[in-house]
Amino acid sequence: MLKIHSLDTFGTHDGPGIRLVIFTQGCQFRCVYCHNPDTQALETKEMKTIETKEIIELLEKERSYFGPCLFAEQKAAGTKDGLPNFGQTGGLTISGGEPTLQATALTELFKECKKYGFNTCLDTCGAIFDQDVKALYDVTDIVLLDVKHIDPTWHQKLTKASNENTLKNAAYREETGKEMWLRYVLVPGWTDQPEYLEAWAKYFAEYKTVKRVEIIPYHELGVFKYKALGRKYELANVKPPSKLEISKAEEIFKKYLGNKVVAV
Numbered sequence: 001m002l003k004i005h006s007l008d009t010f011g012t013h014d015g016p017g018i019r020l021v022i023f024t025q026g027c028q029f030r031c032v033y034c035h036n037p038d039t040q041a042l043e044t045k046e047m048k049t050i051e052t053k054e055i056i057e058l059l060e061k062e063r064s065y066f067g068p069c070l071f072a073e074q075k076a077a078g079t080k081d082g083l084p085n086f087g088q089t090g091g092l093t094i095s096g097g098e099p100t101l102q103a104t105a106l107t108e109l110f111k112e113c114k115k116y117g118f119n120t121c122l123d124t125c126g127a128i129f130d131q132d133v134k135a136l137y138d139v140t141d142i143v144l145l146d147v148k149h150i151d152p153t154w155h156q157k158l159t160k161a162s163n164e165n166t167l168k169n170a171a172y173r174e175e176t177g178k179e180m181w182l183r184y185v186l187v188p189g190w191t192d193q194p195e196y197l198e199a200w201a202k203y204f205a206e207y208k209t210v211k212r213v214e215i216i217p218y219h220e221l222g223v224f225k226y227k228a229l230g231r232k233y234e235l236a237n238v239k240p241p242s243k244l245e246i247s248k249a250e251e252i253f254k255k256y257l258g259n260k261v262v263a264v
């Protein structure tokens with residue numbers, strides 16, 4: 001059973017293709033730009049629970065939307081880990097909140113997804129690194145890892161937590177040779193310092209498992225939620241990055257990571 005905040009049956013931003021996206025409840029980070037602050041508490045009155053069986057039923061209803069595989073390497077893979085790979089692009093994404101707080105339940109869910117041939121993505125900030133998370137990674141088709149800042153001091157300021165575990169998660173995924181996408185939220189004045197963009201991109205330049213790097217421009221869509229929760233919004237005076245600011249960041253990332261980089 002999973003503790004969840006909400007779900008989106010037609011997600012197009014979190015992994016390849018059309019996806020059922022489930023947002024889990026609870027997160028250890030407190031990102032200043034978080035647009036889902038209502039997912040951060042470990043439990044809330046509004047929180048729901050969902051069983052693996054219900055998720056598989058939802059996926060079955062959507063199977064025809066998931067479409068054929070677009071990635072040559074997935075097609076070529078045939079079967080992976082002894083489990084069937086039906087070569088789909090779409091599938092299930094577990095996001096949050098921070099999903100790895102419920103790593104054991106998710107490992108069971110993802111194993112079940114494999115039996116039915118559903119592609120799985122895990123969208124994580126990498127806050128936790130332990131045996132349970134490793135086991136979850138091992139049954140995840142694509143890890144979407146948010147590396148929010150490469151500088152430890154800035155990461156702490158931005159998320160109120162260390163980036164140590166996030167980098168350990170990245171290293172572990174690389175060691176397993178399984179696919180990973182990296183995500184980076186571009187926030188003017190917070191995450192757009194050229195020297196740190198260089199350092200971030202350089203850090204991952206030799207990673208072979210990184211197939212895509214997404215620059216996600218900061219937006220203000222979650223601001224109203226802070227008012228509703230009676231919380232102060234730290235970025236009240238920060239505006240989304242301009243096209244020029246985005247393209248400057250893209251240019252720096254591309255120096256090291258080439259055409260894997262996309263601004264979404």
Ligand code: SF4
Binds near residue numbers: 027029034035
């Ligand atoms: S990791 Fe994600 S859910 Fe957690 S605080 Fe940061 S943006 Fe919000």
